[in-house]
Amino acid sequence: MDHNILRSTRELIDEVGYPALTVDRVAARAGVGKAAIYRRYASKAEMAFVATVHEQQLAPMVDTGSLPGDLLALVRAFHVRMAAPAARQLAPALIGELSVNPELKTRFQDTFLATEQAAFAEIIERAVVRGELDGPVDPAMAHLLLLGSLASALYILDLPVDDAMVTDLAAAAAAGITALAARHHGGPVKA
Secondary structure (H helix, E strand, O other), X not given: OHHHHHHHHHHHHHHHOOOOOOHHHHHHHHOOOHHHHHHHXXXXXXXXXXXHOOOOOOOOOOOOOOHHHHHHHHHHHHHHHHOOHHHHHHHHHHHHHHHHOHHHHHHHHHHXXXXXXXXXXXXXXXXXXXXXXXXXXXXXXXXXXXXXXXXXXHHHOOOXXXXXXXXXXXXXXXXXHHHHHHHHHXXXXXX
């Protein structure tokens, strides 16, 4: 049933756009009742976000052998998801809904953001083990430095984000994370 709901949501976003998407339309296309949708998703925005951006679990984090390489692999994967036309349509709506819906905000933080921050924690831990960082850094701060910048570029500044910019974002985030680790753990700032 979830697969049909999410597939129907993607199809309808492609056909009519996010503003014209309704739970009624998705229910009719998926062959389910509206109640079945609302048991799974708190809102139209959450359903659309899951269908277009976060339906798939994050792939296991590949160890590229370096902090900048690991961050670049991660941001490239997210760029594909976040730059998709459907994601660009619904991200502003979801952000708006998160600001007025505490239940959705909690669900969003406990599921999607927690998964993303776990990926950052894994990358940071590997960098510490390899000796690239003087100690751990808050995964939420690493998340903000990299994916916050990407989201800002795509959804607020409406910049044309290409691979060169993605590469620069990863390098800037790596430098920032390295500086934070040095600041918090007393070592010299590494170049």
